[in-house]
Amino acid sequence: MKVLLVNGSPRKNGNTAAALSAVERELHAEGIETVTVHVGAAEIRGCMACGGCRKTPDGLCVFDKDPVNECLRLMAECDGLVIGSPVYYSGIAGTMKSFLDRFFYCGGGKLCAYKPVAGVVALRRSGGVDTFHQMNNYFNLANALIVPSFYWNAIHGSAPGEAVQDEEGIHIMENIGRNMAWMLKTLDYAKEAVPVPEKRPRAYTNFIR
Template sequence: MNEWIQKMKNADGIILASPVHYSAIAGTMKSFLDRAFFVTGVNDGMLRHKVGASVVAVRRSGGLPTFEQLNNFINYAEMLMPASNYWNVIHGRTPGEVNQDIEGVQIMRVLGRNMAWLMKLVQYGKEGVRAPEREPKTFFSFIH
């Protein structure tokens, strides 16, 4: 955990990726995200305003719920999310099979280009445009 948290701390951009296991994030990745984002995203805002994107590999179905689940971590950490020309899901079962999904390959290429461009915008924009201050988190649990 600590090694990967350090890697995320040093990165300007982060890609979260998972295969689909039972229409959801793979268990190992989910455990990692639950712990890592509690430390980095919630507590000290370490990932705030870093660029972050999610990508999913799936054999047949369950790609979109998994994509949404990964995106939830990125949104919660106040990261900046680039988009592609479709949802970032690519199809394949065995290693390398995704290369046959030519639409999926294009989605990933467009995402990569948009992500690289957004990271440059953030890097150069920071000098001229001040970022909004981080607000202390308000919790409201619907209990009265």
Template sequence: MKVLLVNGSPHSKGCTYTALEEVAKTLEQNGIETEIFQLGNKGINGCIGCSSCKKTGKCFMNDKVNAFAEKAKEADGFVFGSPVHYASASGELTSFLDRLFYSASEHLQFKPAASIASARRAGTTATLDQINKYATINNMPLVSSQYWNMVHGYTPEDVKRDLEGMQTMRLLGNNMAWLIKCIELGKSNNINRPELEERIFTNFMD
């Protein structure tokens, strides 16, 4: 069993990473393999709506989105982390998630997901709401904790001093490990994912 954790910050070892590392450490203690996937600071182009991925099965922009999609096929859960930029997720993570969920949603469906936000002060709940919407449009169970999944601080050292935030990350890791193990136990007892209905699209202009 494996969880992929996405660091949507341009800083590879910053505040967002510090929170994700705490989640990953807890997952590992529960016997769940982890990988922190760094988006980096090279920039990720946004989706241009060409729909070529619907024909080829992958985005024509061959970058970290396709690399992650390949890893997602074998993953059992996901944690998407972001710093707060103007009360929303980072531009890199937003572009990444737009293209990932449009081109490779089938590799993520029915797998548990969680979002975390890191901020010096405010904007965390708006950021969490934004990231959560990707999972909730794609049949993915959301994993929660004792508080909203956020940490506060201007530096990684500050985040480590946010004792409640770090505890929230640990409980998030425990909850995700528990849910993944429950799903695996269900599979072994022939309790499989729900069958999807044929999709209905409503055009309110008709």
């Protein structure tokens, strides 16, 4: 079993990385493989709403020069996903927001459905819960299984690496790793006996017709 970790901070070894590492440690301790992609320092443009990903059989984005398609391909081989972002102005950092809009619009519903997922955020002081909720918005629309912890998934620190001193934050992250490993193993154990729910036709309205 394998989990994709996406680091959305421009700082490769900053506090978001510390949060992801704590999750990863526990996944490894439970025998789960991981693959990490650092997207936060890449040039990632926002979704152009061109619908190109709806027209190709592989569902990839028409922009192929940034990590979005690489991560979509990796997600197809992975059983779980953890996304991490620093908090910028009480929200997901801009580059990561562009990544997530395109990643989920292209393949989120298909590739993350019924897989355990978690979002983690790093921040100095305020806006952690808002940002965490923004991440869960992607997961909810993808039929993904949001891994719980005992508090909202935020870790505190300012300078790179400071977050390792946030003892409770580290414990939250480690708990996510343990809960995700448990969910992965439970789902794997049950997969023959309990298939995922059948996909039924759904309404798609815009409230005026």
